[in-house]
Amino acid sequence: MAVASLSRNSNIALPIHPIAMSLLVVGSIAFDSIQTPKDQRERVMGGSGTYGSIAASFFAPVRLVGVVGNDWPKANWDFLLNRGIDLTGVAVAEHAKTFYWLGRYTPDLCDRETLEIELNAFQHFDPVIPHAFRDTPYVFLANTPPAIQLRVIDQLKNPQMVFADTVDLWIETMRPELLSVLRRIDGLLINDVEARQLTELDNVIAAGKAIQRLGPTFVIIKRGEHGAMFFGPDGVGVLPSYPVENIVDPTGAGDSFAGGMMGYLAGLGSTSPTDLKTAMAYGALVASFAVENFSIERLEQIDRAAIEKRMASYRAMLQV
Amino acid sequence: MAVASLSRNSNIALPIHPIAMSLLVVGSIAFDSIQTPKDQRERVMGGSGTYGSIAASFFAPVRLVGVVGNDWPKANWDFLLNRGIDLTGVAVAEHAKTFYWLGRYTPDLCDRETLEIELNAFQHFDPVIPHAFRDTPYVFLANTPPAIQLRVIDQLKNPQMVFADTVDLWIETMRPELLSVLRRIDGLLINDVEARQLTELDNVIAAGKAIQRLGPTFVIIKRGEHGAMFFGPDGVGVLPSYPVENIVDPTGAGDSFAGGMMGYLAGLGSTSPTDLKTAMAYGALVASFAVENFSIERLEQIDRAAIEKRMASYRAMLQV
Numbered sequence: 001m002a003v004a005s006l007s008r009n010s011n012i013a014l015p016i017h018p019i020a021m022s023l024l025v026v027g028s029i030a031f032d033s034i035q036t037p038k039d040q041r042e043r044v045m046g047g048s049g050t051y052g053s054i055a056a057s058f059f060a061p062v063r064l065v066g067v068v069g070n071d072w073p074k075a076n077w078d079f080l081l082n083r084g085i086d087l088t089g090v091a092v093a094e095h096a097k098t099f100y101w102l103g104r105y106t107p108d109l110c111d112r113e114t115l116e117i118e119l120n121a122f123q124h125f126d127p128v129i130p131h132a133f134r135d136t137p138y139v140f141l142a143n144t145p146p147a148i149q150l151r152v153i154d155q156l157k158n159p160q161m162v163f164a165d166t167v168d169l170w171i172e173t174m175r176p177e178l179l180s181v182l183r184r185i186d187g188l189l190i191n192d193v194e195a196r197q198l199t200e201l202d203n204v205i206a207a208g209k210a211i212q213r214l215g216p217t218f219v220i221i222k223r224g225e226h227g228a229m230f231f232g233p234d235g236v237g238v239l240p241s242y243p244v245e246n247i248v249d250p251t252g253a254g255d256s257f258a259g260g261m262m263g264y265l266a267g268l269g270s271t272s273p274t275d276l277k278t279a280m281a282y283g284a285l286v287a288s289f290a291v292e293n294f295s296i297e298r299l300e301q302i303d304r305a306a307i308e309k310r311m312a313s314y315r316a317m318l319q320v
Numbered sequence: 321m322a323v324a325s326l327s328r329n330s331n332i333a334l335p336i337h338p339i340a341m342s343l344l345v346v347g348s349i350a351f352d353s354i355q356t357p358k359d360q361r362e363r364v365m366g367g368s369g370t371y372g373s374i375a376a377s378f379f380a381p382v383r384l385v386g387v388v389g390n391d392w393p394k395a396n397w398d399f400l401l402n403r404g405i406d407l408t409g410v411a412v413a414e415h416a417k418t419f420y421w422l423g424r425y426t427p428d429l430c431d432r433e434t435l436e437i438e439l440n441a442f443q444h445f446d447p448v449i450p451h452a453f454r455d456t457p458y459v460f461l462a463n464t465p466p467a468i469q470l471r472v473i474d475q476l477k478n479p480q481m482v483f484a485d486t487v488d489l490w491i492e493t494m495r496p497e498l499l500s501v502l503r504r505i506d507g508l509l510i511n512d513v514e515a516r517q518l519t520e521l522d523n524v525i526a527a528g529k530a531i532q533r534l535g536p537t538f539v540i541i542k543r544g545e546h547g548a549m550f551f552g553p554d555g556v557g558v559l560p561s562y563p564v565e566n567i568v569d570p571t572g573a574g575d576s577f578a579g580g581m582m583g584y585l586a587g588l589g590s591t592s593p594t595d596l597k598t599a600m601a602y603g604a605l606v607a608s609f610a611v612e613n614f615s616i617e618r619l620e621q622i623d624r625a626a627i628e629k630r631m632a633s634y635r636a637m638l639q640v
Contacts, residue, residue, distance in 0.1 A: 107522060108522045109522075202427060202428045202429075203565060203566075203567065205563055205564070205565040206565060209565075223546070226543070226546040226547070227546070227547070227558075227560055229563065236563050236565070237563065237637040238547075238560040238561070238563050238637065239560065239637075239638070239640065240547055240558045240559065240560045241558070243525055243549065243556050243557070243558050244525070245523060245525040245526060245529075245556075246523075247523070277639075277640055278640045280640075281640035314640070315640065317557040317558065317559075318559070318638040318639075318640065319597075319638075320559065320597055320598045320600075320601040320634070320635065320638065
């Protein structure tokens with residue numbers, strides 16, 4: 001496995017504040033094939049690290065760590081570089097293909113089933129954080145097995161804010177490792193079903209508080225189209241999702257939410273609960289764009305100004 | 321069936337603005353027996369009209385129209401009168417008992433089943449709006465069969481704002497009457513499952529807009545703990561529910577939401593979309609109190625100041 005020699009393309013001007021801090025994103029990089037009731041796509045760009053880093057790149061310089069196979073096309077490298085994403089930490093597995101996922105959504109787009117999954121290069125992913133990245137102040141551990149998240153945490157030097165995402169599979173099969181992750185991060189992102197599963201509590205607020213007691217100062221419970229709940233040192237709150245009438249493909253919504261949120265925080269250089277709430281709102285808006293088309297097609301079309309315009313409308317909506 | 325000769329007890333000072341307009345509430349008045357995983361109550365005060373009028377009474381003078389049987393206790397009359405609710409329009413069926421419902425909630429409190437239902441006096445409910453009430457400017461038609469809602473609408477004189485609530489049973493069994501109601505009201509309250517059922521559209525935003533095309537200027541889609549969506553002349557919005565950790569009994573949450581909302585609007589004397597959104601927030605807060613205990617036990621304990629305190633916290637929560 002060789003580390004790619006591609007570095008950040010600093011010629012691309014993104015409207016990021018000059019003193020924005022960097023965000024390290026570690027996650028999967030994948031080809032997705034997606035079937036929805038109305039349309040489908042084959043082998044489009046996907047993966048938790050991909051969505052997370054693209055979403056974050058609206059707000060801060062992003063460093064992506066992950067692995068691809070020998071079939072990852074130049075167009076995909078170029079797209080990520082053009083977003084200002086530093087790919088020094090993306091390894092290329094020379095004798096394997098890229099992680100592949102084929103999924104089909106239910107008619108209401110609220111659920112999906114995995115029809116095919118090939119871990120390929122991701123199966124032996126052992127993240128090596130480039131030395132120059134180890135002191136990145138903001139870190140988003142997108143969904144990967146908690147053992148991998150722990151390997152990353154071991155390599156970090158004095159991070160200011162580390163958030164991790166997880167899914168039901170790890171709660172079932174790697175609970176001890178996940179509990180170790182919880183003791184070593186500042187914030188956890190998890191959906192409501194998983195929060196209940198992790199804590200065995202029916203009430204989602206009780207579940208969020210119980211997760212805080214397992215370690216993280218912040219817990220964010222994602223509820224898809226119903227928004228997100230946040231648990232911080234000052235209590236509990238909830239923010240709605242931005243209403244989207246024409247949801248085309250929900251894939252990557254959670255990762256876009258998390259990436260947008262972490263990118264905004266890094267861009268601001270803040271770790272305060274108040275700014276985290278605003279960051280969640282930005283995350284929700286990036287996710288609201290992401291679901292408007294397949295893969296990263298919609299995110300490709302928008303810029304920070306489009307996000308700010310939607311933010312103004314979101315703020316007006318919440319003015320009561 | 322005799323009309324009760326109880327009139328509004330004007331000695332009870334409620335902090336309602338002196339120029340507040342009145343709200344007419346028409347709905348069921350019932351005994352509820354409720355079983356939750358942790359506790360239960362027998363024959364407590366319930367019904368859509370009861371919850372709706374009590375919730376509204378924090379904000380405006382309320383006139384309730386409904387029917388009870390010969391077993392409705394004096395304590396219940398007194399409670400409603402003490403809330404400043406005018407009961408002139410509540411008929412007493414001398415040879416029948418009061419509507420009775422026995423329900424049991426699922427462990428997560430998200431669903432319930434009806435174990436027993438006795439319509440009793442409500443079976444032949446034919447609402448007669450007292451002449452003095454017919455020009456009430458604000459009207460909330462709480463959940464009753466749409467044929468009854470039409471009978472009420474026929475008796476109204478130039479109302480400023482009429483909202484109706486409905487449920488799945490009437491969409492299934494009385495669709496033509498419900499469609500007639502929709503053509504004659506300003507706003508419909510409906511939950512998300514019912515909105516999809518009524519319109520046969522999967523997307524809740526598309527469903528809300530489709531309902532607007534059936535008549536009402538405003539559509540409010542209730543989503544329980546996930547908040548509510550509003551559809552007005554200026555577009556679509558969504559507000560979250562106030563997070564409640566200790567939900568004891570969800571019965572009447574939707575009616576409390578609607579009653580609080582309509583009461584606030586009447587108290588303000590407004591029909592503007594902006595004020596309606598604020599009214600929805602007040603409705604959500606009254607509902608958040610209502611679910612904190614069985615029946616109207618929690619609403620009995622609070623006053624307008626408690627609602628305003630929670631409103632300040634809700635507004636802070638939505639500040640992003």
